[in-house]
Amino acid sequence: MSKEWPLWEVFIRSQHGLAHKHVGSLHASDAEMAINHARDVYTRRNEGLSIWVVRAADIVASSPADKEPLFDPASNKVYRHPTFFPMPDEIKHM
């Protein structure tokens, strides 16, 4: 089955959501079927949303071994986090 029905990762943007969010994975024989299945499995047909599917094989992930060089330097530089400014109310979703 893994040969004919490869794994797909599913990303969904909900009706009021701003970005696509990874919601899970499923098996499907091609992209169109993956979209159909994603709709049945993950959306229960809420309207006004968007679905992305991508073959799991096409995703490149960072290696857990690279965790320290990739992420650690950010945490000890407080000046990298511009959190000291008051944010005007009109600017949402920053």
Add this chain to the structure above:
Amino acid sequence: MDKPFFEYLLRLGDTTLILSQRLSEWCGHGPALEEDLALTNTALDLLGQARMWLTLAGEIEGAGRDEDALAYLRHAHEFRNLILVERPNGHYGDTLARQFFFDVWHYFLLQRLTQSTDERVAAIAEKSLKEVTYHVRRSSDLVVRLGDGSETSHAKMQEAIDDAWRYTGELFVDDDVDHDMVERGISCELGTLRGPWLAHVREVLAEATLTMPAEDDAGHPAYQGGRQGRHTEALSYVLAEMQSLPRAHPGAVW
């Protein structure tokens, strides 16, 4: 009581109810987890539609029968569903052929019913049409995939199409109830759905590399009569299972 309208609503309600029951039998037995979910999703859509039609039928009848009384406490000869939908599931190709023929018909019918002079009918049709638009897309797609798939899937799909075909004649036969509904603007002539139905079916079967059976093969009266209460033996078995609990405990609340 408005007898023809009641009859007409039963036809819509019973057809969606029985097909929903048939599809529910697949639960846990689909060819893949995702197909299993998709099929039971369709079953739930159809059950929701059946509830709306039967509830309205009960109101029109005015005898105090609600959706449950109509679904669970009528006998086979009182059911008004199309014979096509009571056919056994068979293999997955059989289920798909039945679903495909029905979905295409259902889609064109609901499209017309959204223009019904009865606003309750129009409202139910509008709600259902969204669901059925998806059903028809899905079943058409799968017929193409299996027809144009492997040698085995092609052979099985062709056999399923040929088998289900004879039950499709009934989809387009108007009787007195239909004529009455047409006169009152509640519904359309089923005969007028035949053209668009054939066009879509022909297109999908061609894409699926399947041979469309001869149109005349679908007209035999032996395969019609469901909408008048004359069913195949298959329906009795469906009802025996579906109704066993409410019949064993009449009046129970759940």
